[in-house]
Amino acid sequence: MTLHRVRALLLATWWILWPPFAALIVRLAMERACANPYDLLPAITSNPTWVSLLAALYVAPHLWLVAAYVVTVQMCDDLLPGPRALMAVWRTGWVRLALMAALFAVEYAPMPVWRFLGRVVGCRP
Amino acid sequence: MASILEFVRIQLGGRPLLVCLTAWLVLGAVQRVLGGRDNHKPGDRRFAGVLAFCAAAAGLASYVGLAVWYAADPHFFDNAEPTMPAVAWAFHSGQPLYLALDAAERYSHIYGPLAFLLHAWALELFGAAIGVSKAVGAAAGIGSLAVTFVLLRRAAAPARAAVMTGICAIELLLFRHYSYWTRPDSLEVLGVAAATLFAAQGGLASAAAAGVMAGAVLNLKFTGVLYVLPAFVLLHQSGRWKRVGVASAAALIVAIAPFALPDVSLVHYRDWLRTSAQTGLLLSTVRQNIEWACYLSLPLLFSYFGVSAAERTTGNWWSRAVLALALGMTGVAVAGAKPGAGVYHLMPFVPVIAYLCATAPARASAPVLTTSASRRGAIAFVAVAALLALATNDQFVRVMIERRQLDELTDILHFADTHGEPAEMGYGLTESLSFERPALVFRTGHYFLDQPAIREQQLQGIAIPNATLAALASCRITFWLIPKGEEPFSDRNSYSGRYLEPLYPPAFRQAFLAAHRRVEQTRYFDVWQCQPAAPRR
Numbered sequence: 274m275t276l277h278r279v280r281a282l283l284l285a286t287w288w289i290l291w292p293p294f295a296a297l298i299v300r301l302a303m304e305r306a307c308a309n310p311y312d313l314l315p316a317i318t319s320n321p322t323w324v325s326l327l328a329a330l331y332v333a334p335h336l337w338l339v340a341a342y343v344v345t346v347q348m349c350d351d352l353l354p355g356p357r358a359l360m361a362v363w364r365t366g367w368v369r370l371a372l373m374a375a376l377f378a379v380e381y382a383p384m385p386v387w388r389f390l391g392r393v394v395g396c397r398p
Numbered sequence: 399m400a401s402i403l404e405f406v407r408i409q410l411g412g413r414p415l416l417v418c419l420t421a422w423l424v425l426g427a428v429q430r431v432l433g434g435r436d437n438h439k440p441g442d443r444r445f446a447g448v449l450a451f452c453a454a455a456a457g458l459a460s461y462v463g464l465a466v467w468y469a470a471d472p473h474f475f476d477n478a479e480p481t482m483p484a485v486a487w488a489f490h491s492g493q494p495l496y497l498a499l500d501a502a503e504r505y506s507h508i509y510g511p512l513a514f515l516l517h518a519w520a521l522e523l524f525g526a527a528i529g530v531s532k533a534v535g536a537a538a539g540i541g542s543l544a545v546t547f548v549l550l551r552r553a554a555a556p557a558r559a560a561v562m563t564g565i566c567a568i569e570l571l572l573f574r575h576y577s578y579w580t581r582p583d584s585l586e587v588l589g590v591a592a593a594t595l596f597a598a599q600g601g602l603a604s605a606a607a608a609g610v611m612a613g614a615v616l617n618l619k620f621t622g623v624l625y626v627l628p629a630f631v632l633l634h635q636s637g638r639w640k641r642v643g644v645a646s647a648a649a650l651i652v653a654i655a656p657f658a659l660p661d662v663s664l665v666h667y668r669d670w671l672r673t674s675a676q677t678g679l680l681l682s683t684v685r686q687n688i689e690w691a692c693y694l695s696l697p698l699l700f701s702y703f704g705v706s707a708a709e710r711t712t713g714n715w716w717s718r719a720v721l722a723l724a725l726g727m728t729g730v731a732v733a734g735a736k737p738g739a740g741v742y743h744l745m746p747f748v749p750v751i752a753y754l755c756a757t758a759p760a761r762a763s764a765p766v767l768t769t770s771a772s773r774r775g776a777i778a779f780v781a782v783a784a785l786l787a788l789a790t791n792d793q794f795v796r797v798m799i800e801r802r803q804l805d806e807l808t809d810i811l812h813f814a815d816t817h818g819e820p821a822e823m824g825y826g827l828t829e830s831l832s833f834e835r836p837a838l839v840f841r842t843g844h845y846f847l848d849q850p851a852i853r854e855q856q857l858q859g860i861a862i863p864n865a866t867l868a869a870l871a872s873c874r875i876t877f878w879l880i881p882k883g884e885e886p887f888s889d890r891n892s893y894s895g896r897y898l899e900p901l902y903p904p905a906f907r908q909a910f911l912a913a914h915r916r917v918e919q920t921r922y923f924d925v926w927q928c929q930p931a932a933p934r935r
Contacts, residue, residue, distance in 0.1 A: 319678035324679045
């Protein structure tokens with residue numbers, strides 16, 4: 274499979290992955306800010322059936338981002354591609370890449386950020 | 399210094415990828431500020447090589463030193479480590495390895511039979527002692543590095559292979575002592591390294607040997623198959639499906655064979671696996687596992703994109719092996735997110751990643767890390783690994799030095815020598831005082847209660863059965879050693895989901911207190927003796 278095909282596949286699957294992942298990340302952000310950050314969505318994650326679906330929903334965008342990064346690096350031959358290289362490789366699709374990256378920035382934000390937000394919102398003592 | 403390392407361990411220890419990416423970017427910024435000078439001079443390259451060699455040598459020396467130091471003392475660090483020799487010796491003495499879910503004895507775990515059999519064989523061969531069991535783990539850890547070196551030598555010159563093995567040692571030290579502890583993970587790292595080595599060698603006999611190793615890894619833990627996927631890609635590359643078939647057959651035989659032994663029940667093992675699968679996952683651990691998986695895979699990027707395009711491997715097998723690795727790591731990142739699991743499940747991938755790094759250049763003598771970004775990335779990776787390994791092991795060494803001040807083993811053995819009747823280690827609040835419990839099992843050949851098993855079973859929703867209470871009340875065990883001054887069986891669960899729930903239900907504690915009296919004290923323990931109920935008239 275050529276890199277161009279992989280890129281096209283990634284752009285097409287973005288529409289399937291991003292909306293549910295975005296909803297999940299927002300829900301997890303609320304949990305981290307206002308509830309136990311180490312036992313997220315306990316009602317779902319303790320159910321073996323539901324947790325499998327949730328894990329797939331959570332892991333698939335990670336694989337998407339890793340694949341997108343590898344495609345980018347392969348196409349521009351730069352391990353740390355800048356904005357210009359991203360736009361050159363992804364053309365108009367860079368917006369989708371940026372939106373996915375934004376979700377990961379939220380998901381991987383350090384814990385003090387969530388504690389602070391929880392206090393600001395007033396849902397954390 | 400200690401407080402800085404403590405800060406690093408607590409604040410940065412769980413975020414290696416973010417720390418490494420930050421360091422990578424900072425190094426780039428520093429280079430730009432300094433005028434974008436890139437060290438392409440032969441003298442600079444030699445200096446970088448010497449630095450890498452020194453770091454690798456320090457990693458290897460630290461690893462071997464720590465493993466030998468840990469094995470040389472009977473104290474354990476982790477609460478489930480003593481379980482291995484205790485269950486192994488109980489099995490050797492005739493107790494079943496996997497009990498029914500409602501059996502009176504509570505020591506069954508979801509580790510495969512080989513995890514215990516290897517300890518049982520070592521204890522039989524070298525004598526029943528905690529040191530023997532710890533030596534098994536240390537030998538597996540050090541052996542896995544030796545096998546990794548031989549594996550890397552297939553694709554790299556001796557100096558490069560040695561440096562990469564040293565970096566593997568640093569990476570393994572990130573997981574504290576888990577790669578040389580008595581639990582099955584040390585054996586898994588060795589098994590995966592050996593399976594990859596045999597798969598890389600080619601030939602039918604090597605394929606069979608790779609299969610034997612893969613079967614052993616699968617038997618140790620049911621997720622073992624995920625670790626050997628790249629090895630099977632190697633087998634396919636060297637001999638197509640014939641060698642894959644031979645290896646698969648060998649793996650299947652080795653994985654199943656231990657269940658043919660008496661007292662190793664496949665049915666009960668399946669039951670424990672099933673109940674374990676009911677515990678669900680922790681999403682926070684999935685995230686952490688993914689972050690670690692990405693961090694551990696970074697060297698692949700630096701190795702592949704760090705050589706010129708003309709020097710990169712062109713074999714399809716390499717990209718397939720990387721895909722197999724990604725599949726395996728994804729599976730382990732999810733499966734290793736069960737409560738009580740964690741990032742250390744990714745450890746067996748370290749030798750595989752190292753081998754794929756070594757084979758990323760098409761020629762063994764090809765210059766590596768030729769681009770500035772890959773060099774900075776490699777420096778950031780090794781520096782972060784070294785820093786986090788130092789912080790993690792600083793805590794480990796401090797805890798072990800503290801534990802070494804105590805001499806519970808002499809106390810326990812003196813008690814066993816002076817009291818003829820069955821004695822067993824009980825549990826109070828200080829679980830570490832129960833870590834020498836295999837010493838009593840070595841004397842009696844009997845094991846009744848394993849607190850790590852009880853903790854795990856509570857998480858799975860399995861209550862302590864009435865048969866256990868009846869066995870307590872009927873004085874199956876005459877003497878219980880409970881940490882001095884502590885309430886018997888008063889510990890609580892540490893797993894989220896059951897956090898701080900009492901490990902032992904009130905009925906259990908009542909049954910114990912009704913049938914036992916504290917009769918004496920040793921240096922470290924209260925001795926509780928079972929008092930048989932008066933016969934009815």
